[in-house]
Amino acid sequence: xxxxxxxxxxxxxxxxxxxxxxxxxxxxxxxxxxxxxxxxxxxxxxxxxxxxxxxxxxxxxxxxxxxxxxxxxxxxxxxxxxxxxxxxxxxxxxxxxxxxxxxxxxxxxxxxxxxxxxxxxxxxxxxxxxxxxxxxxxxxxxxxxxxxxxxxxxxxxxxxxxxxxxxxxxxxxxxxxxxxxxxxxxxxxxxxxxxxxxxxxxxxxxxxxxxxxxxxxxxxxxxxxxxxxxxxxxxxxxxxxxxxxxxxxxxxxxxxxxxxxxxxxxxxxxxxxxxxxxxxxxxxxxxxxxxxxxxxxxxxxxxxxxxxxxxxxxxxxxxxxxxxxxxxxxxxxxxxxxxxxxxxxxxxxxxxxxxxxxxxxxxxxxxxxxxxxxxxxxxxxxxxxxxxxxxxxxxxxxxxxxxxxxxxxxxxxxxxxxxxxxxxxxxxxxxxxxxxxxxxxxxxxxxxxxxxxxxxxxxxxxxxxxxxxxxxxxxxxxxx
Numbered sequence: 001x002x003x004x005x006x007x008x009x010x011x012x013x014x015x016x017x018x019x020x021x022x023x024x025x026x027x028x029x030x031x032x033x034x035x036x037x038x039x040x041x042x043x044x045x046x047x048x049x050x051x052x053x054x055x056x057x058x059x060x061x062x063x064x065x066x067x068x069x070x071x072x073x074x075x076x077x078x079x080x081x082x083x084x085x086x087x088x089x090x091x092x093x094x095x096x097x098x099x100x101x102x103x104x105x106x107x108x109x110x111x112x113x114x115x116x117x118x119x120x121x122x123x124x125x126x127x128x129x130x131x132x133x134x135x136x137x138x139x140x141x142x143x144x145x146x147x148x149x150x151x152x153x154x155x156x157x158x159x160x161x162x163x164x165x166x167x168x169x170x171x172x173x174x175x176x177x178x179x180x181x182x183x184x185x186x187x188x189x190x191x192x193x194x195x196x197x198x199x200x201x202x203x204x205x206x207x208x209x210x211x212x213x214x215x216x217x218x219x220x221x222x223x224x225x226x227x228x229x230x231x232x233x234x235x236x237x238x239x240x241x242x243x244x245x246x247x248x249x250x251x252x253x254x255x256x257x258x259x260x261x262x263x264x265x266x267x268x269x270x271x272x273x274x275x276x277x278x279x280x281x282x283x284x285x286x287x288x289x290x291x292x293x294x295x296x297x298x299x300x301x302x303x304x305x306x307x308x309x310x311x312x313x314x315x316x317x318x319x320x321x322x323x324x325x326x327x328x329x330x331x332x333x334x335x336x337x338x339x340x341x342x343x344x345x346x347x348x349x350x351x352x353x354x355x356x357x358x359x360x361x362x363x364x365x366x367x368x369x370x371x372x373x374x375x376x377x378x379x380x381x382x383x384x385x386x387x388x389x390x391x392x393x394x395x396x397x398x399x400x401x402x403x404x405x406x407x408x409x410x411x412x413x414x415x416x417x418x419x420x421x422x423x424x425x426x427x428x429x430x431x432x433x434x435x436x437x438x439x440x441x442x443x444x445x446x447x448x449x450x451x452x453x454x455x456x457x458x459x460x461x462x463x464x465x466x467x468x469x470x471x472x473x474x475x476x477x478x479x480x
Contacts, residue, residue, distance in 0.1 A: 005060035011053030018046035028123025035121035038088035096448035105131030107462035110218030110314025110431025113444035136215025218314020246311035246339030267379035290324035314431025346429025
């Protein structure tokens, strides 16, 4: 393995993280908050570490093994150095708390240990939101866009981070693809921010919620999240954009370039829309009978929370812990499913869920017709058996990690409902869970080992498990 090249790339990544802290520093200076010194020190430390790492190593070509290492350790280092403002400003009382908050940000999970968000310095809150925005499209994808001279290694990094079955090239060069994705991401964020301003938010709130909505992250500047604004308009705009962010960005790119039918022709997108409509109808009916006095109120809050659960956006417009068990059960299932591949969402992804259903149906058909040769088809195309087995393996790993995660959390004193909710929310990068970590609660009461364990689950969920787990295999270290 080319450790020199790995170290050089990680150093450059830290430089990007350090430069990103300049933006919250500007807000801290504008509001003359107590976090100004914390950001100055954090920038100096992060840039210093990045520059030293770059100067102490040599750039070089990287392969797929180096790509996995840079992707995994890049996120670990980004969260470590990104936690410095929280620690130095006193926003988080311990290293475990600061690391949890930052990893939750970069992985767009949205789980928080903060008990009084509105009392936090404005620069700190903006840094929370910015970590989610950077993590939404991917800090490694940003790295590929900023440094075009990576050669073939750029694709290795891109493939190791982008969620879904494959990393689609929108343009001939991978650096051009990364730039196109970030340009689209930035443009949608800008449009959303303007729409939130028109809904009555001030510039600071609109910008923060614009960043975290497009990232499907869910960090808010208010203790009550979106409920604090009590605005059907704001809820509707955020619902629309988290659903857009949950769509494959390659499809959005083609649609905005004039090929609008590409969305409707896409099998995964149609399945995604069908699941949204079906889940919303069921939750609305359940809530109408057991939680709300009118159909309009039930539809309003049900649609928002269904969209938030499916896309992993941690926003809340209602306390769904008070909803009927049937409604909460559907939200839990949606946390596992996630949005489309190639989006900013977490979870298993709609394309894998659809493939699992088709795979199960094929096996049922084979029981009836044992001699039939039935290829697995998706969108009119035959799915290679290697791809199908990879999807099955991913789903098995995902569910196994969920079970291990839930059981481990019970050892830290959580009841089963809270453990299941926390494990599902962390692995699916959702944020709020259920029970003791529900929509009106936070994760601050957990012991430090539990927070670090949940941070690991967040990382595994964001990098889709294999990118991290492959580093632990003997075969990986023996290869090459």
